[in-house]
Each structure stands twice: as structure tokens, then as C-alpha cells.
Amino acid sequence: MQLSRKTLLALTIAASTSAPLAMANQAESQGFVEDSHLKFLTRNMYWHHDYHTYHGDDVDRREWGQGFRLDYTSGYTQGTVGFGVDASAYGIIKLDGGQGHSGRAGVLVPEGDGTAATASSAGANVKMRISNTELKYGNNLRPYNPVFAASDLRLVPGTVTGLWLTSNELEGVSLEAAHLTAAKDFNSTNSDDDFFAAYAGVGTDTADFVGGNFSITDQLSASLYGSEYADIWRQYYGNLNYSYPLSDSQSLNFDFNIYQTDDEGKKLAGEIDTTAYSLAAAYTIGAHTFKVTYQEIDGDQPFDYLGLGPGTFHDSIYLANSSQLVDFNGPNEKSYGAFYNLDFASYGVPGLTFGVRYIKGTDIDGSDVGNGAYSYYATADGEEHWERDVDIKYVVQSGPAKNLSTRVRWATHRISGGDDSWDGDADQVRVILEYPYDIF
Template sequence: MSRKHANTLFLLSALALPTLAAAQGFIEDSSLNLLSRNVYWDHDGHKGAADKREWGQGFQLAYSSGYTRGTVGFGLEAHAYAAFKLDSQRDRADTGLLVPDSDGSSRGEASTAGAALKLRVSGTELKYGELRPYNPVLALADARLIPATATGFLLSSQDIPGIDLEAGHFTAARDFNRTHHDGGFRAAYAGVEGGDVDFIGASHSLRPNLGVTLYASRYEDLWRQYYLNGNYDIELDGGRGLNLDFNLYRSLDQGRALAGDIQVTAWSLAAAYRFGAHKLTLAHQRIHGDQPFDYLGLGGGGFHDSIYLANSSQYADFNGPNERSWRIRYDLDLSTLGVPGLSFMARYIRGSDIDGGTLRAGTPYAYYGDDEKHWERDIEARYVVQAGKAKDLTFHLRQATHRISGQSDVDVDQLRLIVSWPLRIL
């Protein structure tokens, strides 16, 4: 942890001490958790593409206080993250798993820390500091050794029955492969950086089994984005069920339009049928527009989770200009078959009709070709220890194969082995 981060945490703690002494609620509801995560990442390139392979160990320490008593409650959140290199070479680095060094290799160790103040009035909460927003228009991933963070304000409210409200304003970010906190946001596919990010959203339960979500966002000098989701659960006889999930995005260029003209509508519809230990899902996704459906990344080059379309997968997002794609997925939960904690997943996605021929010269999306096609196959296995001293220890194996007929991406086989162990200290 740098001296600057340590001084910040000390100052925030000192500011909170008077209320700590006056109100035990600040301490009573406090929690301190440690997550240990070990990740092996193997990215096997084909047709001349580089292989990337690294192994690391990460630790995530997170503290959250309770609130002081009274009409307005005050609290504090703080975190410290560390990543250690277990295996990496300069010629196969740059997986995004570890923090890069100036010579192109990965640093042997890296650490970062941050904090946020929070206040609560009834069911409304306001936070300011280093946060981890996760919603359809700004979702920071936690798929490597340490998660990404963003600096700004986050307001959430549940004061209206049946409605969850959220709004945010963020001015800076730190990617999962960086330690500094003054990085910017990035258009993931355009590769250009804009300014601040603002959003507002609401989720409403029309019925216990029917929900609707709406979000609107602005990424300064790049785009305005609108999101709609509808989710419907249908319970059937004999332990069977059906889920319908619809996602819709509309993106339009904004301000200086640093990524060029953007007029894209993207949608997906997924139907999942559950029967006993099994679940089968079919999904269709379409991109309407001469640009790809782009979404928020961070300045370190990482792709994040700000895309809730059904066919966004381990490697590819199937979001090219005018692309249409289909997915079939099978899930197996062996808990109901006598092996609690063990589950499997397999899916196959095929995309076609990618058309980059109408992209204007000079646009950052000009790497798309005409009539591109690609497919991806993902296989996952997951086991969570159910009891004993190693309770909640998780083993997660993820394998993806991607093949493309076109120029916008590469053929790749990707393997990830993740071992995580969450521990509650307080």
C-alpha cells in the first residue's frame, strides 16, 4: 500500500472516530472479509497469434462498517488488494491477470488500496470514493486476481416499495491490471477514452415472478446509452420451470463523438427450461447498426461486464455490426443428484452476417470485414466445498474455444483454473 493510500485511510478512520465512540451501531454491523484467489490463465493463440500464459495469487481484504445511529447514519468502507506473480515470462505476459511492468513483463507483486464514505437515510444510501458499481451500463469485472474500481458517487434507494433506484457519477477508474486510481474509462471495442460516466436506473417487480429494469447513461464525448430488461419466471408442475429474459440496448453518439457516428440497437431473447437437475437455454441475439455494440471498459485495456446481452460469453461478445447469433446452453446441478456443490455448464454460440463494409474510413471500428462468421464453445465445471474447515473453498475450471472466418478477431483456445476461498474475519 502506498503512503498516499495509507494516509487516506488514516484520515477517514480519524474522521469516523467521534461517531464510533458515540454509536455502537457503527461497530456492531461491521464486517471484515478476506478473499484468497489463485488463477492460472492459458491463452493459446492460433494462426500466428501469440500465446499468453500466466499464474498468480491474489488477496482481497474488504472492510465495511455499520452505520451510526440517528436519522442520518454515517459509515466507512475500505479495501486493500494485492497480486503476486507465481509464473510468467515476458514473451507470454499481457493476459490482464497481472500488473504490467515497464519492460513488457509482469510485476512480481502489486498492491492497491482505497476507501469510500457512506451515509444512509431510511432506505436511501449515498457513497463516495472508490466503488465497484455493477449494473447493465457500468459493470466492473472481478474475473482476475483483483477487481477493478471506479471513483465517484453512487446513490441507491429502496424507499419506494417494489422499486430499486440507482444513480451514479464517476470521474476516474482503476482497471484490474493497474494500481493507480486516476485512470480513465474506455470504449472497449473502439479503444478510445472519453470523459466522465453518469447513469440512472430503476428495477421494478410488477409481480413476484415478473420484473422490469430501465437504465439511461452518458459516457462523455462518446455515447448515450439506454437499456431495457424484462424477466419472467413461470413455475410448472413437477419441479419444472421456464424463464424468459429479454435485453435491449440503444446507443447514440454524444458530444465530440470520439468513436465516430454511433446508432446501434442491440437485443437478445433467452428462454431457459428447468427440469430437475437440468436446465436448457436457447437464445437469439441481434445487432442493428453499421457499428458494433460497444460498451464501457477501463483504461488498462480490460473488457468488463457492461454488456447484459445473452450471447456475451467467455471470450467473444457476438456484437459485430449487423451480427445475428444463436446460443444453446446446458446446465447440470448435481446437488439434486447427491453431489452437493458440483455443477457443470456447456454452451455453443454461432454468429454470422457481420458486415463492416459500410464503416466510414478512419473509424476506430474499421477492423471489421464483410460477411464474417465465428463460433465459440464454452465448458465449465465448478465445485464448492460444503462443510468443514475448508467450507466455501471453490474450484472453477473454464475452457473456451473460438474460431472465426474473418479479420476482426482471432482463433483461440482459452483455459482458466480459479481457486477461491472467502474467509470472514469479523
């Protein structure tokens, strides 16, 4: 699938002219100022990552920072075609992250001497809406889907530059497409970076995607997406999700995800032919959810996905066993997971949630990985590894501190086989305090 500018233009025209009866959104516009919103978010994050034996070195990384985000979203001018703007300002204050301890975490903005800096940045988009179809252009876009998901898991989010179209003309169908030309990572102030294949470490200045989500019935939904990272890969994604209610307090859920990735153009990451898929089955009874997962990588290269800068990883991996520290995405890898989640609202503590999971990966085989960007997997031969994650979060439900959240995430990863050339033993703790405030 060639995701060219012509493809995006065709989708824009089709979406804008379809379903003339669905004019509700733009027809209900109250105006540029009247529908505008200003929101403020403050986020404090402490990140301690002990790599133990990462590439043969003991690496202990600790970063602590305070992030600020101010988001202005205008309404749309009235009429058949509405126009508006979005603008954001971002700030990061370094609280801890001196020389010898900063880096790799991606929380703070790195300096050239190995230290981290206090920094700020800003971005804006112009936007146009017809009916239920919206087109944005600017350097502050935040797409989030299975093939291109800019993460918001650090002090400030990653953002990208380009054109982004979303359309909801038909009930139960949401479509989107984008042509993107530059990126700003969550630990950067430069909005002109490349897009990266995160595990390959190679970049491109052009990324495109197209796809959508479809509600087939009240219980069954599907997603289809395709993307192209110029001269690196073309990637295709499919999902089926089915929920079956057993009673008012019990339900089953089944979730299937699959990716196909093939090299493209100049093959900057080398040859790629990888199919990755996962299946998750969850049982919920009252406040408790139990889930088991299976994931498999069919291919001699790992499953790779988006980075917005060298050495960072974003969220364009919807596979069931992608975890806090590792993704269980090595060449030919199989992995199995068990999850448990508890919502304490049923026990008189609304806002408190707890989760734990354990995942084991086996049969990693990089013997045929080739000489491309993934050649560091060549020594992997049957290694096994596991990860254990614990996550607890509390959100204040009322009073002056309403919506203030505190979250602690603790992860442990261990590998057997004595090979740390592609991964290694590590422990990580994240503590996140977040407070959102709607100014108007």
C-alpha cells in the same frame, strides 16, 4: 437523456425524502462498530490464452497469480442520518508471467518491458444513509449494472472514483445513480485512469448512469437504465424477465434485453447508432436447465461497452450471447446459442455444477462502419464464427475448507472467412481457486 450533476442531485433529494414510512434500515442501526464486518478473500488464477492467428501473429499468453482482498465495511452511526466508511486493500503476487507470455489476459499488473509485476493497492469510501437510501463517495466503488459493471473476474476487482447513490424506499423498486470521474482496472494500481469504450479503445474521464430494477409481480420483473460516457456515447437499456412455474420441479423463463447506443459530444469513437437485443428461453426440470438464445446487432458499428483501461473488457453487456472469448456483437451480426446446465446436488454431490454452451454468429457486415475507431471491422463481409464453452465448478459444503471453490473454464473460438483483422481463432483455459473468510 442528459445525465448531469443536476440530474443526480435531483434523484438524491427525491429518493431521500420519499416514502417516510420506510425508515427501517437506518432506524435499526446498531452503530458504527457494532455493525461492522471484515472479510478476507484469496483467489488463485491460472490463465492460458492461445490466440493462434491474432492480427497475423501467433500469440501465446500465460499468466498465473495469487490475489488477496481485505474488505472492511463499517456500520452506520445511529440517528436519522447515519455515517460510515468502507475500505479495501488489494494484493497481487506474480507466480508466472514472464516476458513473452504476459499481457492481454489482464490477470497480472504489466510492466513497461512486457513482463508482469507483483503489486498492491488500497481504496476507501465514506458513506451516508437516510432511511433505505445510501450515498457513497470515494475511490473504491464497485457498481454493477447493465450499463456500468466493474468486473470481478480477475485476481482483484475493478474499482471507480465518484458518487454512487442507491435507494430501496419502495418495496420491489431499487434505484441507483452515479457520477464517476476516474477508474482503476483489475490489472492496475493507478486509481486515476480513464473509462474506456472497450472495442473502440478511446477513453473519457467522466461517466454517469441512472436506472433501476422493478418487481412487477412475483414472476415478472423489469429494468431500465441510461448512461453517458462523455464525448463517446449515450446508452439506454431495457429488460423484461418472466418466469412461469410448471410444477414444483419444472419452470420456464424468458429474458429479453435491449440496448440503444448513440454517439455523443465530440464523438471520440466516431458515429454510433446501434440497437442490440437478445432473447433467451430456458426450460428447467429438476437439476437440468436447457436454454436457447437469439441475439442481433442492428447497426453499422459493433455494440460496445465499458473498459476501465485500454485493452480490457468488463461486464456491462447483458446480451444473452456474450461469452468467455467473444461477444457476438459485430456490425449487423446475428447469433444463435444453445446452453445446458446441470446441478449435481440432485445426484448427491451438492456444490458441483456443470455448464456447456455453443454459439454461432453470422452475417457480420462492416462495409459501412465508417472511418472512426471501429474501422477495423471494414473488411468483415459475411464472416461466420462460433464459440464453445465448458464450465465446471465445485464448492466445498462443510468442514474446515467450507466455501473453498475450484472452477475450470475452457473456451474455443473459430472464425471462417479468412479475416482475422477484427477477431481470430483462439483457445483459452482458466483455473480459479477461491477461498472467502469472514473475520468478523
